[in-house]
Amino acid sequence: MNKETFIAVDKFYEDLLIGENPQFENINRAAEAADMPSIQVSPLQGKFLQLMVQAQASNRVLEIGTLAGYSTAWLASGLKADGILITLEIDPHHAEVAEQNLSQFKFPGDVNILVGDGLQLIDEMILTDTEPFDLIFIDADKEGYADYLNRVVKLSRPGTLIIADNVVRNGKIIEKESQDSSVLGIQRFNQELVSNPRLTATTLQTVGARAYDGFTFIIVK
Numbered sequence: 093m094n095k096e097t098f099i100a101v102d103k104f105y106e107d108l109l110i111g112e113n114p115q116f117e118n119i120n121r122a123a124e125a126a127d128m129p130s131i132q133v134s135p136l137q138g139k140f141l142q143l144m145v146q147a148q149a150s151n152r153v154l155e156i157g158t159l160a161g162y163s164t165a166w167l168a169s170g171l172k173a174d175g176i177l178i179t180l181e182i183d184p185h186h187a188e189v190a191e192q193n194l195s196q197f198k199f200p201g202d203v204n205i206l207v208g209d210g211l212q213l214i215d216e217m218i219l220t221d222t223e224p225f226d227l228i229f230i231d232a233d234k235e236g237y238a239d240y241l242n243r244v245v246k247l248s249r250p251g252t253l254i255i256a257d258n259v260v261r262n263g264k265i266i267e268k269e270s271q272d273s274s275v276l277g278i279q280r281f282n283q284e285l286v287s288n289p290r291l292t293a294t295t296l297q298t299v300g301a302r303a304y305d306g307f308t309f310i311i312v313k
Contacts, residue, residue, distance in 0.1 A: 095303065102300040106135050116165060119193045123160035126189045132159055133231070133257065134301045138166035141229065141255070145170030148253055150226035151201075155179040156210050156240055157232030161190030167229060168199040175201030180210045180232075211236065214243045224249035231257040234274035237281035241310075245290060248312040256281065260297050260306035285310065 116135065123132070133141065145153055145167055151174060153167050158181035168177045177199075181187040187207045194203055206213050210232055228244045230237060237256060244254060259265065259282075264275045285293055285308070293310040 098299045098303075099301050102134060102136060110135050110139055115196055116162065118196065119160050119162045119165060122189055122193050123162070126160070126185070128160055128186060128189065132162035133166070136300065137298070137302065137307075138163055142166045142170040144253065144255065145227055148226050151175045152223060152225045152227075153177040154225040154228045154244065154247065156214075156228070156230045156244075157181070158190045158205055159186055161193040161205075163229065163231060164190065164203065164205075165194060165197055165199075167227075168194070168197070168201065168203045171199060171201035173200045177201065177203045178206060179203065180206050180208070180213050182207070182209055182232075211239055211243065214240070214247065218243065218246050222247060224252060226252060228252065228254045229257070230254065233277070234258060234261075234281075235277035237277050238284040241281055241284055241288075245288065245312060250312055252312040254291075254310040254312065256308040256310070258305050259295060259308045260304065262304045289313075 120132065141163060149172060150170065151172055153171065155164055155167055155177065158164055158179040164177065164179045171177060181190065184207050187205050191205055225247055228248065230240050232240065259278050261275050261278060264270055264272060265278055267275065270276060285291055290313050291310050292313055293308055295306055295308045297306040
């Protein structure tokens with residue numbers, strides 16, 4: 093097997109299960125036009141996130157890392173009619189692009205973009221006793237994953253699903269002597285995860301249009 097095969101299989105299932113979706117494709121075009129990094133989830137991964145929101149019957153979703161709003165749109169598409177998605181973005185330019193992209197959709201619930209440092213924004217939510225979230229998606233700077241995890245547990249309830257993206261790092265996660273800051277960040281995240289008795293988790297490796305990586309799925313007990 094090779095990357096070409098993985099991409100071809102991705103395309104096959106995108107055509108079969110999703111089909112043409114101009115609104116989502118326009119997000120990626122807008123991101124490219126704005127010189128934003130092409131690091132968003134794939135269409136199939138996006139649809140998977142939507143299904144996770146629906147499976148949780150989520151009223152409240154928190155996303156850490158908006159970028160151009162691609163994963164945001166998939167998550168928001170799975171909301172219940174009275175639901176809300178809050179997404180955090182540190183870069184004002186990225187948030188502006190995302191806001192314009194998301195305005196082209198009619199989501200079942202509300203979507204709010206908060207601009208600023210993710211940890212500070214989460215701390216503010218904790219201090220103001222923000223209502224717990226049903227699903228939390230972490231897809232931001234890998235160096236901060238452990239800190240994000242420790243904080244979002246405080247914004248969770250028993251049964252909250254936490255999904256962390258990019259946790260395999262092309263297999264580099266198992267390199268004990270790695271000097272890669274992103275790998276080190278995920279390794280620290282893993283240590284925090286297994287040391288927290290309130291959390292139970294599994295990790296699934298992924299291949300496809302977004303190369304070799306993986307998701308960690310965590311349930312708050």
